[in-house]
Amino acid sequence: MTILALDIVTTALILFVVAAGLMVILGVMKLINFAHGAFLTVGGYTAMVVTDAGLSPWLAAPAALAFGFGAGLLIERVIVRPLYDRPLDAILATWGLGIVITQLITLGFGREVQFAASPMTGTLPLGDTEYSAWRLVVSGVALAVGAGLTALLYLTRFGLNARAVIMNEPLARGLGIDSGRVRATTFGLGAGLACAAGALITPLLSVDPNMGLPWLVNSFMLVLVSGVSIPSLMLASLLLGGAQVLVSSFVSPILGGMTIVVLAAALLRINPKGLSLG
């Protein structure tokens, strides 16, 4: 029972950290970034490259965060910014970008499944049981990401400017806020978070050019259900991720893989606001 509870909590936190970058970009830019799955994949390969180069596996997530942030700034400047006035085209562009990134990864690293070294292996004692050390570490990082994003939004000038841009961009611009810079920084942050999440989940999985796709689908549904709210995303991850664990454990892992999508669609059908806490 304790293991099941830990599975539910850690799965929820992993889902949260994976979806956080998508939510950040949607919140500020009103853009659904369909390249999010590809960014996760880039993070996975960054972890592999870092460990293959003989560097500490602990450097994988920070390296992925930095690489993703830089790449995000560049992509925003070259691909997304020219399409701000055409939001549908911007969404399609991120879809295309995801395909291009996946193909480039395939060209560079091949199609085969590969593995990255884990910073921590084995289990840690937790009360009267033992649990996967790396899942616990990732869960701790997810909590830190949630706290960090909350602090960034509510305790910093950048966060205040970003919230102003979310609420009323023309008014924010009239007050001297460079909404273009806010958008660029946000896209970089979202891409960096996605890459870092990819590096964090890699030790739990294998790496292949399409590793981000199922995570993109689940992240997309979670963000649709939660809206742009960190507590709501936590709640959605806990409820839907918990259901996924229960279905996988007691019914079928294959059905478990569909649980989030099906439940999210049903939830939105019943209540279009989903689990939004406001």
Place this chain on the structure above:
Amino acid sequence: MNVPPVAPALEVEGLVSGYGGAMVLRGVSLRLAPGEIVAVLGKNGMGKSTLLKTVMGFLPAREGRVRLGGEDVTGRAPHLVARAGVAHAPQEFTIFQDLTVAENLRLGVSSDADYRARLGALEGVFPRMLERLRQRAGTLSGGEQKMLLMSRALLARPRVMLVDEISEGLQPTMIDRMAEALRAAREGHGVAILLVEQHLAFALSVADRYAVLKLGEIIEEGAAGDPAAAGALADHLKV
């Protein structure tokens, strides 16, 4: 000894602007000296708000120039015009409803240090704002929301304020307070104020000069203190 001439705080020269193919402003020219208050009067649809939006950079100038203290800012993005020293108090969508009063005020100032240093200045003009700092702005009354709008513009310590129909929907006592706040901004910090108004008595009580905008052109200008002006202006503002 020759004293160099002081550049106008705001100079609008031959401004042409509009929406799509429809030109709303047809060659508007205005000059505001530092510390001067000029009221732009006119009925609805004559181009008053369009003038402010074009000065701010929200609408492109098809022809003409906008200068701030002699510096050409024509075509600059709104955030750059704001940073050049212009505070805009628009008529609609004026505050961030879901932010607190304090957060709305912070957004008007470029740094939190300046915000803390200047906040006390509201004691003399809108002390109620200091009592409501933690309140969500959307829960303020209509008059209080106008106070917040003006407070935010005052804290910015701009060179130029663009104020769009601030008296609309306000009670007479509140209109008097707005007039006091505008005078205080001018006297305390030498702010030049372009006041777009339909409330003739309020506009003439605050302004040094007036200009009447009709169908995108300035058809009449004069001193606000001229007793003959009020009657003629009232005719221009009749619907």
